[in-house]
Amino acid sequence: MKKIAIIDDESSILEMLKKFLSRKNLFEISTYDNPVTALNSLKRNKYDLILCDIMMPQMTGIDVVKEIKKEIPNQKIIMMTAFSTEEKMIECDDLEVTDYLTKPFISMRDVENKVLTNLNL
Template sequence: MEKKIYEIAIIDDEVEILQLIDKYLKRTQEYKITTFSNPKVALDSCIRTKYDLILLDIMMPGMDGLEFLEGIKKEIPSQKVCMMTAYSTLDKVLKSHKQGAENYIMKPFPSLDALGQKVRTLLEK
């Protein structure tokens, strides 16, 4: 039986974070990763390409994660999204959950293994 390859989009204005997550998740053959540092470009692409999961930073210039989340959920209500933030304010976490985000993870990540486990759990939902 052939293994499913999950398609994941990672959106963060910090290129180092994109590279770190990309490299970690590509250790296995289970994920096809697409990274974006520009949320406006990412939104257009994510509307055209159905990803199994989007990892989305909340604080970005130009368009923040909550605006992106609203846009993607309007176009694809079933899209799975996990928010990433270094600034955990209860208000933003509650707003993202209310707008349909499945979960969130704090940056810096407790460990890359914790991030990997959260990704796997969300994909298997």
Template structure:
């Protein structure tokens, strides 16, 4: 069972991901609603992987990825994006994200991404 930190400014999206990931056998150890909170919670919780929204207030997901990767180069981060954010996805991968999933979430695609990122 892998530990996950879910980062999204929309509570509904966090809840959807939480349900999918828990059904897939993962433990949700924390949630954050912006990049700044994500960095802090990552340091405290040390999750096995993170789902990170791209567009958030206070600090964007891409900036949070960069900062998490500085403190933990091995961090497993999956970006979450809405349709039409392809250029942002490229930036996120360059910043160190290992995969991405597109909203609205499809359960099988989310779990497939987690397996890929964790090398399972």
């Protein structure tokens, strides 16, 4: 079973993603509504894929990715954002994130397909 961490300050997004991605029992999903708490857990647990929002209080998703990449350079990460500015995309590319999801999501099936593709399933 593949392990996925989802980091987003919006609890409704966390609940929706966890519920939808859990329905086929392919993934063990951990959710975090606080990027600082998430980072502490990510340093202790290995995940096959991380979905991370860009705009969060306490620390941005970009900062989270920088910290993760210091510890695990080849970690697969999908960034989620409602604000896909070119500057943010370039910053994410520089950090070698795996993929992007734009919020609001086009459909949950698109999200699932992106997750499956990035996990080579």
